[in-house]
Amino acid sequence: AQSVTQLDSQVPVFEEAPVELRCNYSSSVSVYLFWYVQYPNQGLQLLLKYLSGSTLVKGINGFEAEFNKSQTSFHLRKPSVHISDTAEYFCAVSDFSGGYNKLIFGAGTRLAVHP
Amino acid sequence: AAGVIQSPRHLIKEKRETATLKCYPIPRHDTVYWYQQGPGQDPQFLISFYEKMQSDKGSIPDRFSAQQFSDYHSELNMSSLELGDSALYFCASSAGQGDEQYFGPGTRLTVT
Numbered sequence: 010a011q012s013v014t015q016l017d018s019q020v021p022v023f024e025e026a027p028v029e030l031r032c033n034y035s036s037s038v039s040v041y042l043f044w045y046v047q048y049p050n051q052g053l054q055l056l057l058k059y060l061s062g063s064t065l066v067k068g069i070n071g072f073e074a075e076f077n078k079s080q081t082s083f084h085l086r087k088p089s090v091h092i093s094d095t096a097e098y099f100c101a102v103s104d105f106s107g108g109y110n111k112l113i114f115g116a117g118t119r120l121a122v123h124p
Numbered sequence: 125a126a127g128v129i130q131s132p133r134h135l136i137k138e139k140r141e142t143a144t145l146k147c148y149p150i151p152r153h154d155t156v157y158w159y160q161q162g163p164g165q166d167p168q169f170l171i172s173f174y175e176k177m178q179s180d181k182g183s184i185p186d187r188f189s190a191q192q193f194s195d196y197h198s199e200l201n202m203s204s205l206e207l208g209d210s211a212l213y214f215c216a217s218s219a220g221q222g223d224e225q226y227f228g229p230g231t232r233l234t235v236t
Contacts, residue, residue: 045227112157112169
């Protein structure tokens with residue numbers, strides 16, 4: 010069975026500072042990895058995804074993530090955050106062992122950007 | 125570009141009532157997923173359909189049922205509603221196995 014652990018439930022940071030949101034996964038099979046963002050009272054928006062290939066993935070809004078198979082991690086980073094980045098961020102995993110595959114989400118990390 | 129459409133966006137029901145949530149996937153997407161997100165919780169997978177057949181099942185209560193129709197839209201039927209069913213229900217669609225899932229805006233169900 011797969012699982013996702015987001016190591017920080019809340020991350021406070023000042024505007025223009027760098028940020029890293031940590032995500033570790035466990036799976037016995039190869040996986041796809043995703044980061045989604047959820048603004049208050051809104052749906053889920055895909056930030057970026059890792060399917061295969063380069064382990065450094067660039068997404069929208071200046072975010073990037075690095076897939077590390079040996080450490081089973083997929084940490085999300087941004088070099089300089091803005092107030093508008095304040096939101097809930099979910100890491101998710103999907104296996105491709107067969108079928109049409111559900112996402113397993115982590116518990117989420119609330120990023121709070123302060124002026 | 126067309127997105128996933130969910131209706132209604134908000135729904136208020138009383139305990140023991142029935143609710144039906146609808147999801148219209150992106151055109152040419154053949155796979156639909158339903159997720160439930162309780163207050164302050166992460167989204168939990170409920171059920172999915174591919175080409176009108178159930179393809180996977182998660183933590184969906186027996187009181188809930190769902191189906192995908194010939195036009196690929198899907199409906200989630202919820203009976204004997206409980207207070208704990210109050211949540212945001214997301215539908216997502218994708219074009220195939222392992223492909224990106226596009227989420228709808230969600231239906232917020234409040235059970236009083």
